[in-house]
Amino acid sequence: MPAEDLRVAHDLSPHFYRAALEPAVWPEVLGRFAAAMRAPIAQFTLADIALQSMLFTAQHGVTPAMLAKWLSIRDHRATDVRLMRALDYPNRPVTERDLLAPDVWRASAMYREYIRPFGLGPSLTVNVMLEDEGVSGFLGVIRRASDPDYDAADLERFHLCVPHLRQAVRVAARLHRSDARARSFAAMFDRLRIAVVVTDRFGAVDFLNAPAREIVAQADGLFIAGGRLAATDVAARSALAEAILAAIVGGAPDARDLVALPRRRSANPLLVSVARADPDGEDAPVGRHLFASLFVCDPDRRYEGDAEALQRVYGFTDMEARVLVAVGLGASPREIAAELGNSYETVRTHLKNLFAKTGARSQAGLVRAVHAVAAP
Numbered sequence: 001m002p003a004e005d006l007r008v009a010h011d012l013s014p015h016f017y018r019a020a021l022e023p024a025v026w027p028e029v030l031g032r033f034a035a036a037m038r039a040p041i042a043q044f045t046l047a048d049i050a051l052q053s054m055l056f057t058a059q060h061g062v063t064p065a066m067l068a069k070w071l072s073i074r075d076h077r078a079t080d081v082r083l084m085r086a087l088d089y090p091n092r093p094v095t096e097r098d099l100l101a102p103d104v105w106r107a108s109a110m111y112r113e114y115i116r117p118f119g120l121g122p123s124l125t126v127n128v129m130l131e132d133e134g135v136s137g138f139l140g141v142i143r144r145a146s147d148p149d150y151d152a153a154d155l156e157r158f159h160l161c162v163p164h165l166r167q168a169v170r171v172a173a174r175l176h177r178s179d180a181r182a183r184s185f186a187a188m189f190d191r192l193r194i195a196v197v198v199t200d201r202f203g204a205v206d207f208l209n210a211p212a213r214e215i216v217a218q219a220d221g222l223f224i225a226g227g228r229l230a231a232t233d234v235a236a237r238s239a240l241a242e243a244i245l246a247a248i249v250g251g252a253p254d255a256r257d258l259v260a261l262p263r264r265r266s267a268n269p270l271l272v273s274v275a276r277a278d279p280d281g282e283d284a285p286v287g288r289h290l291f292a293s294l295f296v297c298d299p300d301r302r303y304e305g306d307a308e309a310l311q312r313v314y315g316f317t318d319m320e321a322r323v324l325v326a327v328g329l330g331a332s333p334r335e336i337a338a339e340l341g342n343s344y345e346t347v348r349t350h351l352k353n354l355f356a357k358t359g360a361r362s363q364a365g366l367v368r369a370v371h372a373v374a375a376p
Contacts, residue, residue, distance in 0.1 A: 020171040082110070310325065
């Protein structure tokens with residue numbers, strides 16, 4: 001994996017969480033993502049699975065004419081043949097080539113009425129399915145007709161952002177449905193795997209989520225002294241303090257450049273992106289009531305569980321991924337059924353789907369599929 005791709009992914013990840021909390025930020029975040037994917041257009045859509053209705057959508061690089069045409073489509077599933085095929089690959093980035101034969105795609109209404117007239121070309125998309133939340137999040141990038149197809153490097157770069165996208169979609173879904181945003185703020189952030197810290201302009205800590213508490217407890221890279229957040233590395237300490245103050249005093253809601261915090265016990269520094277948390281609006285005077293949000297990425301940390309990693313790679317549903325993890329731990333179908341509260345026949349159906357999607361011919365083959373993706 002090229003070091004530049006890893007740096008870009010770490011830079012992008014905090015912005016997905018910002019957008020989840022403040023939908024108005026999505027166009028800017030999509031612009032960053034499109035640039036990283038070398039595409040002029042990016043789109044995000046949050047949808048209700050049961051109602052098959054759109055809850056929210058945002059775009060970057062889409063002209064008013066393109067948006068009007070896209071929003072005029074009454075039944076996207078009937079018009080865009082890719083959508084139904086993509087249901088077989090939830091949580092896995094795919095291109096048209098992965099889903100359809102070229103002649104089938106070019107004969108579709110979506111290609112004839114939208115893609116070709118606007119000079120659009122290859123797309124790379126992921127449909128993040130969160131069945132427990134009842135929502136799906138669709139993120140895609142589109143190139144021009146004259147641009148090259150997406151290659152393996154593009155796919156891997158996209159994969160790096162999917163774990164953060166999944167968690168951002170979860171937060172966005174809960175905020176969309178919650179009337180008690182303030183009361184649920186801390187609980188939702190505790191569920192994120194990325195570390196989040198909120199401080200005042202002098203670094204006094206107002207909030208830490210669970211991953212942030214773990215990081216500061218180790219006192220390697222970041223620690224808290226006298227109620228204030230500080231870097232363990234003396235040289236980085238002033239850079240972090242300056243970034244916090246600059247984000248607040250500068251008045252810009254955009255996250256600033258990453259601050260690298262060296263650690264003693266790891267060659268990989270913590271990467272901190274600082275943004276102004278602005279609850280009182282842009283016109284509020286600079287003062288102690290203004291806060292900074294710090295998003296801390298640990299390059300050594302896993303940001304998704306085994307089941308989520310399997311969903312991303314193979315396009316499993318939540319239940320299929322849970323069944324496969326159980327298989328990897330050596331459980332029998334009847335034991336899996338008892339553990340998950342399903343019938344034996346339901347588990348057998350899931351196993352058939354797993355064999356089909358992984359290409360495995362035996363349970364041992366399924367176990368190898370687990371260990372190829374999941375952590376030891």
